[in-house]
Amino acid sequence: MKDILLVGVGVMGRPYLDAALRLGLDVRYVEANPDDDRAPHTRIANGQEETWLDGVRRAVAERTPDGIVAFAEPHVLAGALAQDQLGLPGPSLHSAVISRNKALQRNAFGMAGISQPAFLQTDSLATAGQWMLDHLPVVVKPLTLMGSSGVELVSDAAGVAEVIERRGGEGRLLVEQAVFGPEYSWEALVRDGEVLFRNITQKTTTAPPAFVELAHRPGYRFEDQAVAARVDELTSGVMRAINVRTSLVHGEFRVDAEGRPWLMEVAVRTPGDYIPEAVSLTWGFDLYEAVLRLSLGLPVDELITEEPVSNAATFFPTTTPGTITAIEGVEEVLAHPAVVRVRLRKQVGDVVERLVSSDQRMGHVLVNAATPEERDAALEFVQQRLRIVTA
Ligand SMILES: Nc1ncnc2c1ncn2[C@@H]1O[C@H](COP(=O)(O)OP(=O)(O)O)[C@@H](O)[C@H]1O
Ligand SMILES: [Mg+2]
Incomplete structure (x- = not known):
């Protein structure tokens, strides 16, 4: 029996455990808060990046697995280090390192000639004032966070002064x-x-200055073949540039008014926001x-389908700040x-703040329909009828 080690499960990684058990694999997992007793686990002290590798080291010492799946952003480095060291399939340490840092990404993609926005890396925003003024509008973002935390649009000179003051x-x-x-992943x-x-996924985010998904x-297809070809060129180029070997890859890009795609970021890990469940329903394989x-x-090869069979989507309800x-x-x-x-994470009495990051969202809805039109009608219905009332 094949022995698989999952690095990080949390809530959104639970379907890996389900699939491993269904396949009859010998499954173990590394977790900071292990609460699923269906499989043996290695408990780690906290969720820090090095600690995941500590957990992997201890699990591997018990028994060398036949494969490792690193789930989300904090698990990617630990997974890739172990995979490369043990000679197991994985994304490659090269791509894992790049995937963890947005400045490394911009520089690596710059070397590879990938279509991406002009960028500046800074130790202190004050020293970037002139660059920002010369390139307005600009986006300010942290190097290693996720879920749009700390990502904001700065539109004018007054905004530059304000953001330098604040950040x-x-x-x-x-x-x-x-x-x-429009943005896609x-x-x-x-x-x-x-x-x-x-697979291409159409993304909806909040309006600037924040960009919460x-x-x-x-299952999206670009109607304009020239745009589709440019997107193919971008995604293939990105995968070559990060030197990805064996992995699920998740990237994000925008397409401008001239139909040119621009890379936002890439990661060699499982996408968040239950996207894999929506992808699985849409394409008809797990x-x-x-x-x-x-x-x-x-x-x-026999598992993967060639064409979408359905039209799924995930949706995240919003409301005005208040109780x-x-x-x-x-x-x-x-x-x-x-x-x-x-699945809602908030209840009556909870306080809702202004939405600036994914982790503040109140829950999600998963839909699945026979046609894109029915899917969009269902999303519209959910948006209108699911009301989180605040005061
Ligand atoms: N240069 C940019 N131009 C326009 N929008 C951007 C830019 N960079 C980021 N964004 C928006 O902010 C979102 C979050 O930024 P991203 O780089 O993906 O960081 P995170 O790791 O937080 O997801 C993106 O999905 C996109 O909507
Ligand atoms: Mg992103």
């Missing part, structure tokens, strides 16, 4: 020229550098199982034939 003491930051236009399964599966619709198989060197006085419409939304799941 001048923050230390290392990345400043980029802002790119406008792509999800790819790569084996030994060869792309076996590729609110909906994801996989993306988690495919990742497990790739990590073990097992065949995936929640009522949550309305849950039953009604659950009764909708396209709604698969409603």
